[in-house]
Each structure stands twice: as structure tokens, then as C-alpha cells.
Amino acid sequence: MDGFVRVPVREQDAKERATNFKEVCLGYNKEEAENEATRCLNCKNPKCVQGCPVSIDIPAFIQQVKEGDVEGAYQTISKSSALPAVCGRVCPQESQCEGQCVRGIKGDPVSIGKLERYVADTAREMGIKPAGATEKKNKKVAVIGSGPSGLTCAGDLAKMGYDVTIFEALHEAGGVLVYGIPEFRLPKDAVVKKEIENVKSLGVKLETDVVIGKSVTIDDLMAKEGFEAVFVGSGAGLPRFMNIPGEQAMGVFSANEFLTRSNLMKAFDENSRTPIMRPKKCVVVGGGNVAMDAARTALRLGAEVHVVYRRGEEELPARKEEVGHAKEEGIIFDLLTNPVEIHADENGWVTGITCIRMELGEPDESGRRSPVEVPGSEFDIECDAVIMSLGTSPNPLISSTTKGLEINRRKCIVAEEATGQTSKEGVFAGGDAVTGAATVILAMGAGKAAAKGIDEYLSNK
Amino acid sequence: MFKILEANELANNIFQMIVEAPRVASACLPGQFLIIRVDEEGERIPLTICDYDREKGTVEIVVQAIGAETFKLGKLKAGDELADVVGPLGKPSDLCEESIEDLKKKKIVFIAGGVGTAPVYPQAKWLKEQGVDCDVIIGAKTKDLVILEDRFKKVCNLHITTDDGSYGRSGMVTKALQDLWDEGNKYDHCVAIGPMIMMKFVCKLTQELGIPTIVSMNPIMVDGTGMCGACRLTVGGEVKFACVDGPEFDGHKVDFDQAMNRMKLYKTEEGRLLLKAQEGDTHHGGCGNCN
Numbered sequence: 217m218d219g220f221v222r223v224p225v226r227e228q229d230a231k232e233r234a235t236n237f238k239e240v241c242l243g244y245n246k247e248e249a250e251n252e253a254t255r256c257l258n259c260k261n262p263k264c265v266q267g268c269p270v271s272i273d274i275p276a277f278i279q280q281v282k283e284g285d286v287e288g289a290y291q292t293i294s295k296s297s298a299l300p301a302v303c304g305r306v307c308p309q310e311s312q313c314e315g316q317c318v319r320g321i322k323g324d325p326v327s328i329g330k331l332e333r334y335v336a337d338t339a340r341e342m343g344i345k346p347a348g349a350t351e352k353k354n355k356k357v358a359v360i361g362s363g364p365s366g367l368t369c370a371g372d373l374a375k376m377g378y379d380v381t382i383f384e385a386l387h388e389a390g391g392v393l394v395y396g397i398p399e400f401r402l403p404k405d406a407v408v409k410k411e412i413e414n415v416k417s418l419g420v421k422l423e424t425d426v427v428i429g430k431s432v433t434i435d436d437l438m439a440k441e442g443f444e445a446v447f448v449g450s451g452a453g454l455p456r457f458m459n460i461p462g463e464q465a466m467g468v469f470s471a472n473e474f475l476t477r478s479n480l481m482k483a484f485d486e487n488s489r490t491p492i493m494r495p496k497k498c499v500v501v502g503g504g505n506v507a508m509d510a511a512r513t514a515l516r517l518g519a520e521v522h523v524v525y526r527r528g529e530e531e532l533p534a535r536k537e538e539v540g541h542a543k544e545e546g547i548i549f550d551l552l553t554n555p556v557e558i559h560a561d562e563n564g565w566v567t568g569i570t571c572i573r574m575e576l577g578e579p580d581e582s583g584r585r586s587p588v589e590v591p592g593s594e595f596d597i598e599c600d601a602v603i604m605s606l607g608t609s610p611n612p613l614i615s616s617t618t619k620g621l622e623i624n625r626r627k628c629i630v631a632e633e634a635t636g637q638t639s640k641e642g643v644f645a646g647g648d649a650v651t652g653a654a655t656v657i658l659a660m661g662a663g664k665a666a667a668k669g670i671d672e673y674l675s676n677k
Numbered sequence: 678m679f680k681i682l683e684a685n686e687l688a689n690n691i692f693q694m695i696v697e698a699p700r701v702a703s704a705c706l707p708g709q710f711l712i713i714r715v716d717e718e719g720e721r722i723p724l725t726i727c728d729y730d731r732e733k734g735t736v737e738i739v740v741q742a743i744g745a746e747t748f749k750l751g752k753l754k755a756g757d758e759l760a761d762v763v764g765p766l767g768k769p770s771d772l773c774e775e776s777i778e779d780l781k782k783k784k785i786v787f788i789a790g791g792v793g794t795a796p797v798y799p800q801a802k803w804l805k806e807q808g809v810d811c812d813v814i815i816g817a818k819t820k821d822l823v824i825l826e827d828r829f830k831k832v833c834n835l836h837i838t839t840d841d842g843s844y845g846r847s848g849m850v851t852k853a854l855q856d857l858w859d860e861g862n863k864y865d866h867c868v869a870i871g872p873m874i875m876m877k878f879v880c881k882l883t884q885e886l887g888i889p890t891i892v893s894m895n896p897i898m899v900d901g902t903g904m905c906g907a908c909r910l911t912v913g914g915e916v917k918f919a920c921v922d923g924p925e926f927d928g929h930k931v932d933f934d935q936a937m938n939r940m941k942l943y944k945t946e947e948g949r950l951l952l953k954a955q956e957g958d959t960h961h962g963g964c965g966n967c968n
């Protein structure tokens with residue numbers, strides 16, 4: 217092999233996987249991983265590291281894989297990342313680490329994500345755990361939300377010796393990792409639960425069923441329950457709708473509802489007690505990761521699925537791999553198309569959707585070309601379900617009940633990037649709650665930064 | 678896990694339970710609700726908080742068994758545990774926000790239908806504690822389904838009406854309200870809690886009578902924290918999420934027909950599960966009602 221082409225990763229056959237919820241990508245085995253590792257040039261000035269938001273020492277761990285030292289590779293990654301099995305699966309590598317890899321200039325970049333996943337999965341099978349705290353500090357820190365930002369922040373603080381409690385509103389920990397991203401991309405029992413157990417094994421306490429702002433406020437946690445610092449990693453869970461006619465018809469869902477029913481409540485499983493609609497023909501509106509997940513979930517529940525997105529293929533914000541997988545599975549993309557109205561029958565059930573064709577206009581300030589309607593180009597798509605996947609914004613439950621916590625126009629909590637410090641003393645924040653809907657790895661990076669910020673704050677207090 | 682300390686059947690398939698849930702008990706106010714899961718595989722079901730004891734750290738729920746989950750819940754006994762109890766959710770009743778002086782000037786009537794009777798209780802009790810009088814109309818299909826009568830009598834002027842006339846006044850709650858109004862009770866504030874169809878007709882009447890009316894909406898919910906949008910309804914032409922913007926809304930602005938329609942969403946699937954739960958091992962299909 218000349219080294220220009222990456223070692224292909226084994227995947228479940230597209231036809232077969234379109235009817236099940238098992239993981240699509242099967243990952244590398246030892247031989248494949250060690251082969252792929254030899255493609256890394258072990259650059260002196262590794263560009264890939266600059267592309268990784270948590271600066272994993274990529275060449276180092278890849279050399280360790282090459283030498284067959286999985287434990288060493290795992291400890292190298294663990295210095296920077298608390299959830300490698302997750303990131304190896306869901307990071308948009310093409311625009312991060314792999315996007316910068318010099319191998320990518322001529323040929324395929326090194327499969328950094330797949331190697332990271334191999335290390336994490338193998339370490340888990342071998343029972344290797346991240347190293348815990350050596351010395352306990354007698355200080356309590358509360359972490360709100362158990363998504364990637366909260367888990368990372370809690371894990372790092374526990375390693376420093378703090379007494380950490382995570383408060384989670386739902387009945388299960390993991391945030392978007394359990395309620396949003398489907399099983400076929402991120403197995404829950406095999407991967408997510410194990411990563412959460414790792415965090416707990418560091419001594420982190422977890423209290424589920426607590427909605428901060430409702431069950432107890434941040435002020436009370438600090439004044440009455442003895443927490444000296446608080447990290448807010450509450451995500452951006454509030455779904456948007458389009459406000460077009462017909463949106464309240466039966467068969468119109470937010471992607472969050474559809475995915476939560478399927479993932480958190482396990483409705484995809486015939487034995488689950490949670491009902492979910494199994495559409496025959498379903499339109500998913502949007503083009504991000506969330507839209508791809510909703511579309512591929514609906515497909516697996518038996519639907520013919522159309523993704524309706526107002527920009528073009530190039531502009532699809534979803535990971536390239538997911539778009540590719542979706543196409544292979546038979547999802548139909550109606551690009552440069554926007555919904556105008558949803559129709560329902562006399563009983564209120566969705567019967568179809570009217571869309572309009574779009575063209576891309578001049579680039580706007582953000583450099584993205586904004587779509588404009590083509591007059592008179594309306595057309596109908598017949599369907600029995602519509603899933604709205606138009607993005608989400610932070611939930612006001614915390615900002616509206618915490619005095620002195622500043623938020624911006626987009627309802628995001630204002631926090632310093634380097635430390636997570638908010639406008640309120642002792643309160644830090646990070647992840648989607650600060651940036652708006654972003655990525656797992658950025659949320660983790662923010663959780664890490666805040667753990668450092670909290671440590672500095674408490675050490676100087 | 679959340680321990681059940683007391684469990685009683687108040688009427689046929691209506692159960693009252695006292696559950697240990699210290700965080701909910703310490704923070705809740707009338708009008709709010711909680712979400713429970715009966716067991717690890719259970720659905721999340723929203724229930725109104727009917728009473729609470731901050732010192733003991735307990736909350737009281739009253740639940741009507743109508744589907745798979747509530748049916749399971751009804752079978753639990755004191756000493757059993759619920760997998761999850763989370764809350765308090767939703768906004769407290771508007772009445773809690775008003776000044777006591779203003780409340781004392783008002784003539785308030787609560788209209789409670791069926792299992793909606795339970796959520797009215799904490800509000801009437803709270804008013805009593807603030808020294809405010811109120812009228813409560815409880816409507817039930819028949820005498821056996823009237824619940825919490827003795828407790829209500831201690832906190833309000835109680836009027837009971839049954840559809841079949843087997844107890845109290847005769848007829849639906851709307852008739853009772855009209856009669857009371859005609860008898861000279863000029864109410865200036867109404868709170869109606871019960872089945873959506875009842876709330877719809879109460880609102881129709883109070884609109885004619887010119888009584889501002891608050892209703893407590895109970896659409897299908899999943900998370901109860903504003904994350905899924907399942908609970909959305911249209912109020913005054915705007916989309917609201919009942920779990921965070923409500924559950925109480927101005928009844929004259931709610932689009933009831935749409936809300937009632939949306940309740941049908943999971944009916945068929947749910948019906949099947951109920952059958953399965955009730956018939957247990959005897960349910961193998963073949964009856965023609967499912968599959």
C-alpha cells in the first residue's frame with residue numbers, strides 16, 4: 217500500500233442496517249488499527265493537534281497504537297479527553313483533527329477518529345480505567361447537567377480531589393449522548409454508560425431527577441447545601457419551530473421529541489412501554505446532525521424519508537460521514553427546498569407538506585450564501601409525519617431563576633472562554649448553554665477549561 | 678428510589694398516594710406538577726401535586742388509572758418504591774402571585790371535574806391558609822366517584838353535582854355554575870380543572886357570564902422541562918409549552934379543539950399496551966382487538 221489511502225473501516229451493510237438499530241460502524245480491529253497507524257508521519261509540528269479542540273497528543277497516541285501499547289495510548293488520550301469512545305465516534309473529524317492532517321494534502325488524512333475509538337473500545341474491553349485523585353480536597357462543587365461538558369468538568373475536578381455532585385434533570389445521565397444521538401451511532405449500554413461509570417469511578421456523585429431552578433436553585437445550592445462553586449452545563453435543549461400553518465397537526469414532532477422517545481425512552485424497541493409514531497412517509501426539515509439522526513431513526517422505524525433543507529449539499533451542516541451514511545441507507549435529499557405549510561385531514565392528521573424551491577443568493581456577513589425563494593415554485597410532498605429539526609436554544613430555567621447570571625440576546629449564558637467564569641461569583645458555565653448548539657468536543661473543551669477555572673478560584677478563595 | 682408511604686383507593690380506579698420526595702416537597706407550590714416513572718422501564722407520567730408536607734419531605738398525588746402506566750401505579754402499596762419523581766415542574770398558580778388583599782376582594786370559584794378534583798385541593802387549602810374564602814364545585818359522573826369531600830369541606834364552600842343526580846346537585850358542572858350564578862353568586866374569578874372537554878364548556882359559559890377563567894392543561898408530555906415540544910398548544914394564537922409556560926393558562930384563549938385532537942396522538946398504541954397490562958399473561962393476541 218502506498219499510504220495515500222486509509223485502511224477502510226468495516227460497516228454494517230447499508231440495506232441490512234436500514235432495518236435495525238445496531239451500530240453502523242464496526243470500527244478497526246488490532247491489525248487494521250496498527251496498519252492505519254503506520255500512515256501517521258509523526259510530524260514534528262503536528263497540524264492535527266491544532267485541529268483538535270482539546271489538543272490530544274495525536275502523534276503520540278498513534279505511535280503507541282503502532283507499537284501495540286493500547287494502555288499507553290489510552291492514558292495519553294485521557295490526559296486531554298474524558299470521553300474518547302464518544303469523540304472517536306461523533307466528532308466532525310473532517311473539519312477538526314483530520315481536516316488539518318498533512319496526509320490529507322495528497323490522499324486521505326489519517327483516520328484519527330477511528331483510531332481513537334479503537335483505543336477507547338479496546339481499553340474498555342481490557343478494563344483499563346482513568347487514574348483517580350491522589351489527594352482529597354474538602355470542597356464541594358455542584359455540576360448542573362450530565363452532558364459532555366458536565367461529565368468532563370466533573371471528571372477533571374474529581375481528579376483534582378474535589379467533592380463533586382452532578383445534578384441531572386432527566387432520569388438518566390448523559391445529556392444529548394443519551395437522549396439525542398441514536399443507538400446506531402453511539403451505543404448506550406456498551407459505550408455511553410461505561411464512560412459515565414468511569415466518571416463515577418473517580419468519586420463523582422450523581423443525583424438524577426433534579427431540575428435546577430425548579431427543585432432547588434443555584435443560590436440555595438451555594439447558601440444552604442454547602443457548594444462553593446457551581447458549573448452550569450445545561451445544554452441547549454429548547455427546540456425551535458417554524459411557525460408555519462399546520463405545525464400543530466398530529467404527526468408533527470420536534471426532532472427532540474422523536475429522538476427522546478426513541479433513544480432515552482427506548483421506543484425503538486418493541487418491548488418498550490413508550491409509544492412512538494412509525495410513519496410511512498416522513499419529511500425531516502433541517503440539515504444538521506440532528507436532522508440526519510431523526511431521518512435515519514424514522515427510516516429504521518419503517519418510513520420512506522425525505523430531508524428538506526433550504527440550502528445546498530455543500531452547506532449541509534451535518535458531519536460528512538452521516539450524510540454519506542444517510543444516502544447509502546436510502547434517505548432522499550430535497551435540497552434548496554423550504555416548507556411553507558403543513559396539511560392535515562379532517563381528523564387533524566398530517567397528509568402532506570407544501571414546499572418552495574430556493575436559490576442561493578450572495579454570501580452574507582458570515583460568508584454563507586443565504587437562500588431566497590423562487591417565486592411560484594411551490595410543490596407538495598405527500599407524507600404522514602413531519603419532524604422539525606431547526607436547531608435549539610438554551611433553556612431559560614436556570615437563567616431566569618439565578619440572580620445576577622448574565623445572558624446574551626440568544627439566551628446563552630455569558631462566560632469567559634478560558635475559565636468559564638460567569639457574571640456571578642462562584643458560578644461557571646460551558647458547553648451548549650454558553651455557545652448555543654455546537655459539538656460534543658467543544659462542550660468537553662469548555663468543561664475542561666471550567667474545571668481549571670474553578671480550581672483556580674477555589675484555591676485562591 | 679422514592680418510597681410510597683401511603684396508598685389508598687379513593688374511588689373505583691382513583692388512587693391517592695403519599696410519596697417521599699424531599700426536594701419536590703421543599704420547593705413546590707399549588708398549581709405545579711411532578712413527573713414519575715413507576716419502574717426502570719416505565720414511561721414518564723405527569724401528575725399534579727395535590728398536597729405536600731415540607732417537614733416530612735412528602736408529596737401527595739391522586740391518580741386515575743386510565744392506561745398502562747397509571748394502572749401499574751395503582752397496584753403499588755405502601756412500602757413500594759417509584760423509580761423516579763422529579764419536580765416541581767411548571768409555574769405555580771397565578772393566585773400565589775397575587776396580593777392577599779386583592780384575593781380577599783374577589784369572589785373565587787373553582788370547578789373541578791373527575792380526577793381534576795385533586796389538583797384543586799391544594800389551591801383551595803392554600804387560600805384558606807391565607808384567610809381567603811372560595812367556592813368549589815366538584816362534578817362527578819356518579820356518587821361513588823366523588824373524592825376528597827371531607828377534606829374540601831374544611832377549606833371551602835363546597836358544592837357537589839353528579840351527572841346522574843345520585844348525590845348533591847344534578848347535572849354537569851356547567852349547570853351547577855349557571856344555577857349558582859342565577860342564585861346570586863356573582864363570581865369574578867374562576868379556575869377550572871378537569872377533562873379538557875369539561876374545561877372547554879366551562880370556558881364557553883364563563884365567557885358568556887364574563888368571568889375571567891384559568892384552566893390547567895394536561896397535554897401529552899415527555900420531559901416536562903421544555904425540551905421536546907410534545908406538550909405544545911396554542912393560546913391566544915401563540916404556541917406555548919404547557920410544561921414550562923403553564924400548565925395554567927387563560928381559558929378563554931386556549932384552542933381546546935386543537936389540544937383535544939392532539940391528545941389522540943398515541944391512543945391506538947396506548948390502548949394496546951393497556952390491554953397487555955390488564956390481561957397480563959392471558960394476552961396472546963387473536964382477539965381481533967389488536968395486532
Ligand SMILES: Cc1cc2nc3c(=O)[nH]c(=O)nc-3n(C[C@H](O)[C@H](O)[C@H](O)COP(=O)(O)OP(=O)(O)OC[C@H]3O[C@@H](n4cnc5c(N)ncnc54)[C@H](O)[C@@H]3O)c2cc1C
Nearest residue numbers: 361363364365385391392396428451647648654655656659
Ligand atoms: C441529535 C443530536 C445529534 C448530534 N450529533 C452530534 C455529532 O455527531 N457530533 C457532535 O460533536 N455533536 C453532535 N451534537 C451536538 C452535541 O451533542 C452537543 O453539542 C453536546 O451534547 C453539548 O453538550 P452539553 O454538555 O453542553 O449539553 P447537553 O449534552 O445538552 O447536556 C445538558 C444536560 O443538562 C441537563 N439539564 C438541562 N437543564 C437542567 C437543569 N435546569 N437542571 C439539571 N439538569 C439540566 C439536560 O437534561 C442534559 O442532560 C448532536 C446533538 C443532537 C441533539
Ligand SMILES: Cc1cc2nc3c(=O)[nH]c(=O)nc-3n(C[C@H](O)[C@H](O)[C@H](O)COP(=O)(O)OP(=O)(O)OC[C@H]3O[C@@H](n4cnc5c(N)ncnc54)[C@H](O)[C@@H]3O)c2cc1C
Nearest residue numbers: 722723724725739740741743744745746747895896940947
Ligand atoms: C400537567 C399534568 C398534570 C396531570 N395531573 C394528573 C393528576 O393529578 N391525576 C391524574 O390522574 N392524571 C393527571 N394527568 C394525566 C396523566 O398524566 C395521564 O393520565 C397519564 O399520563 C396517563 O398515563 P397512562 O400510561 O396510564 O395512560 P396512557 O396509556 O398513556 O394513556 C391512556 C389514555 O389516556 C390518554 N392520555 C395520555 N396522556 C394523557 C394526559 N396527559 N392526560 C390525559 N389523558 C392522557 C391517552 O390518549 C390514552 O387514551 C396530568 C397530566 C398533565 C400533563
Ligand code: SF4
Nearest residue numbers: 268303307312313329
Ligand atoms: S477529540 Fe475529536 S477532534 Fe480531537 S482528536 Fe479526537 S476525534 Fe479528533
Ligand code: SF4
Nearest residue numbers: 256257259264317318
Ligand atoms: S498531521 Fe497527520 S500525519 Fe501528522 S502527526 Fe498528525 S495525524 Fe500524523
Ligand code: FES
Nearest residue numbers: 901903905906920
Ligand atoms: S413536555 Fe417536553 S417540552 Fe413540555
